[in-house]
Amino acid sequence: MSVTLLQVxxxxxxxxxxxxxxxxxxxxxxxxxxxxxxxxxxxxxxxxRILSGAIDPDEGEMLLDGERLAPGxxxxxRQALGVVTIYQEFNLVPGLTVAENLYLGREPRRHxxxxxxxxxxxxxxxxxxxxxxxxxxxxxxxxxxxxQQMVEIARALTLxxxxxxxxxxxxxxxxxEVRVLHDIVRGLKASGVGVIYxxxxxxxxxxxxxxxxxxxxxxxxxxxAVADVGVDDLVAAMVGRDVQPAxxxxxxxxxxxxxxxxxxxxxxxxxxxxxxxxxxxxxAGLVGAGRTELARAxxxxxxxxxxxxxxxxxxxxxxxxxxxAMAAGLTLAPEDRKAHGCFMTHPVRWNLSLxxxxxxxxxxxxxxxxxxxxxxxxxxxRLRIRTPNDATPIGSLSGGNQQKVLLARCMALKPKVLxxxxxxxxxxxxxxxxxxxxxxxxxxxxxxxIVISSDMPELLELSDxxxxxxxxxxxxxxxxxxxxxxxxxxxxxxxxxxxxxxxMT
Numbered sequence: 001m002s003v004t005l006l007q008v009x010x011x012x013x014x015x016x017x018x019x020x021x022x023x024x025x026x027x028x029x030x031x032x033x034x035x036x037x038x039x040x041x042x043x044x045x046x047x048x049r050i051l052s053g054a055i056d057p058d059e060g061e062m063l064l065d066g067e068r069l070a071p072g073x074x075x076x077x078r079q080a081l082g083v084v085t086i087y088q089e090f091n092l093v094p095g096l097t098v099a100e101n102l103y104l105g106r107e108p109r110r111h112x113x114x115x116x117x118x119x120x121x122x123x124x125x126x127x128x129x130x131x132x133x134x135x136x137x138x139x140x141x142x143x144x145x146x147x148q149q150m151v152e153i154a155r156a157l158t159l160x161x162x163x164x165x166x167x168x169x170x171x172x173x174x175x176x177e178v179r180v181l182h183d184i185v186r187g188l189k190a191s192g193v194g195v196i197y198x199x200x201x202x203x204x205x206x207x208x209x210x211x212x213x214x215x216x217x218x219x220x221x222x223x224x225a226v227a228d229v230g231v232d233d234l235v236a237a238m239v240g241r242d243v244q245p246a247x248x249x250x251x252x253x254x255x256x257x258x259x260x261x262x263x264x265x266x267x268x269x270x271x272x273x274x275x276x277x278x279x280x281x282x283x284a285g286l287v288g289a290g291r292t293e294l295a296r297a298x299x300x301x302x303x304x305x306x307x308x309x310x311x312x313x314x315x316x317x318x319x320x321x322x323x324x325a326m327a328a329g330l331t332l333a334p335e336d337r338k339a340h341g342c343f344m345t346h347p348v349r350w351n352l353s354l355x356x357x358x359x360x361x362x363x364x365x366x367x368x369x370x371x372x373x374x375x376x377x378x379x380x381x382r383l384r385i386r387t388p389n390d391a392t393p394i395g396s397l398s399g400g401n402q403q404k405v406l407l408a409r410c411m412a413l414k415p416k417v418l419x420x421x422x423x424x425x426x427x428x429x430x431x432x433x434x435x436x437x438x439x440x441x442x443x444x445x446x447x448x449x450i451v452i453s454s455d456m457p458e459l460l461e462l463s464d465x466x467x468x469x470x471x472x473x474x475x476x477x478x479x480x481x482x483x484x485x486x487x488x489x490x491x492x493x494x495x496x497x498x499x500x501x502x503x504m505t
Contacts, residue, residue, distance in 0.1 A: 002029035005194040006051075006163055011060030013046055015396070017388035020046040023060070024220045026196075026213050028163065033185055033195045035205045035226065037238055038215035039428040040400030041386035044198050045088075047215075048165050051196075052085040053078040064163070082162030086152045086169060088198075088399045088426055089338045094141035099123035101140055102155045126154045131180045145172040145336050145422075146287040146454070153181065164188060165196045168399065170204065171425045172335070174286050174454045175489070182208045200400075200428045201455070202231045214238055239430040246436035246461075249444055253279035253464065257448030258330065258417045259310040260298050260318075266306030268297055270473030274310075275417060275448040280439065282463030283452045286492050290472035291452045292335050295419045299325045299332040311416070326355065329416035333406050333423065335452070337399075341406045344395035348387050349376045351394045351405050356412045379408035383438070384431060399426035407435065417448040424458065436462060456485050470494045 008026040012019075021043045028034045038044050049055045051062065053075040062069040064081060075085075092101050100107075102123045108115045123136035132150045140148060149172050156164050166185075170178045185195055185208055197209055205212060205226055213223040214237040222237045253276035262268025271294050275281040283291045297305035300319030309318045311328055319325040322332070334340040343351055353360065353372050360375065362368040376390050383404040387397055394402055403426055410418055423439065424432045439462060443449055453459045459466060466483050468475045468491040475491050 002032060004028075005030040005032075005065060006196075007063040008047070008051075009061050009063075011047065011050065011062070012058050013050065013055070014058055017392070020218050021050075021057070022218045024215060024218070026220075027223075028194045028196060029211075030162070030194050031189050031192045032211060033189055033197055033209045035209040035212040036196055036198045036215070037202075037205070037212055037234060038221075039238055039430055040398040040404075040426075041217075042215040042238070042428075043218040044215060045167065045398050046218075048085060048087075048167055048196070048198070051078070051083060051165060053083075079159060082160060083165070084156045084159050084161040084163070085165040086156050086167060088167040088171065090148050090152055092140050092148060092151060094139075096140060097136065098127070098134060098138050098140060098143075098151055098154075099136035101151055102126060102136075102158050106158075122158075123154075126157055129157065130154055130184060144287060144292065146174065146177060149173060150177065153184065157184075161188075161193055163194045163196070165198075167198045168200070168426050169197070170199065170201065172422060172454060174492075175456060175485075177287060178204070200424075200426070200432065202234055202429060205234065206231065216240055235429055238428070246433050246440055248440040253277065254446065255312075256310065257312065258298075258450075260294075261308045262297075263306035263308075268294065268305060268307055268472065271297075271307075271469070272474055273450070273467050275450050277416070277446050277448050278443050279464045280443050280449045280451055280462050282459040282466040283450060283469060284456070284459055284466050284488050284492060285469035287454075289469040289492065291469055292421055293472070294469065295332060295421055295450070295452060299330065299419065301332075326413060326415070330419070331355075331410045331413050331415040331417075332419045333410045333421060335421035335425070337402055337406050337425075342394050342402050345393055347391045348380070348385070348394050348397070348405055349373070349390035352376050352379060352390075352409050352412065355409060375412060379412065383408050384434060400428055400431060403427055404431065404435070407438070411438070411442070415447065417450070418442065419450040419452070421452045422454065423451060424453075424455070432458075456488055459488075460485070468492055 004027055006028040010023045011021055012023055013021045024043065036044050050057050053073045056071040099120045103119055108118045120136040127134050130150055130153065134147060140151060153169065170181060173181065188195055199205065209226050212226055214221040216238060255277060256274055257277045259274035262271040285291045296302055300321045304320045305318045307318055309316055353376055357367055360368050360372045385404045386401050394405055424435050427435060439449060451462050460483055464480050465477060467477045468488060470492060475494060478487060
């Protein structure tokens, strides 16, 4: 019989204007992978923060191996007890190396000094266990979101963890990295470590989890064995309503809205893509294939990219800044909302309306507060953004609700072309269908969309055409009718019978 590792009883927590948790319960056994499920705003992140020691509960108790976890324990104390949390929003030091992040505060020493040789060797061993091809001396700030996620996981493995909490661990990982992670989770389970696994990808629950617990609106709803429940039942428990799949009218793409070709002698050589008005172009590729880098280059994030750009009928110089791109009708919803998208300490209203304030000004150049409030309220309702009010700091919202604010901000600019990098990262199953419907509606209205996603089923559902990147080059393109997960994976690995993209004439 499994030994209970963690017991949570009648836990409650209130924030100004919202009851985040109301008497919830949770049991996790040693050697068990336990899925914690619920919509954005259901209270999952609040519980994880309480378990990690980041905040205290108002009521209730927590027991680890029968011993009470005392309120007021700092996160370092919880880690010393064996409770290790891998947050959805990364907790790394960007200016340090991978090895330094893995052993920060616990560096091996020799004669009173840091033993750098051993530090890097130990880090290399952990990365090898994870199957990650990453140099211990690499600077974290230079890594993709997916590789930063693997560094977070690797750091947890360096601690003597009894309970590992994983908050959306695969949100930024490709299928190959997901399989590696699941193998690691199974290894942890076999060694007797308990795992709390938070995810919106319900197929993963069936693949790797033993039991589940569902929260809704801060309250406990259900628990049970994963083997005894279907995905539809889990969805019904999470949302408490019918989730309608996104529906799209037959696509009828118009003229080219945007085309880009990297210069033959530049870092983007071989990167050539185009999207038509009313079309959804998917960008597929393994981690490191260059999808995000290509999006940033087109948007002018890092200055003018060497290459040629067309928007509408005219050939123009590549954008030198995001401001130039937005003025021309192009905008980007970035992959890493915390670092590149949201102003975490500022209110929802400010985050949503900031880039479009020029269009909200009345006579004399003053912001029309009433028009701004109406616009923000409209998007909050349309995207079902859960926030006490529009003055709430966006950093206090769940990750999924932060993502919705970011999407709303892009939509409010009414661009001709929208690039969305990981559109539903950290978004729950109900809101995912809503986001998909919004993207379909934007395409139906004539907008050109470029969608980057590590979730191949999502890419197949959304895209009219998919361009596959391999090592920074477009390995080929597939029409919607031709694409499937097997063909995409073959091309993503660099094997393709159609290595050249369709001509953009």
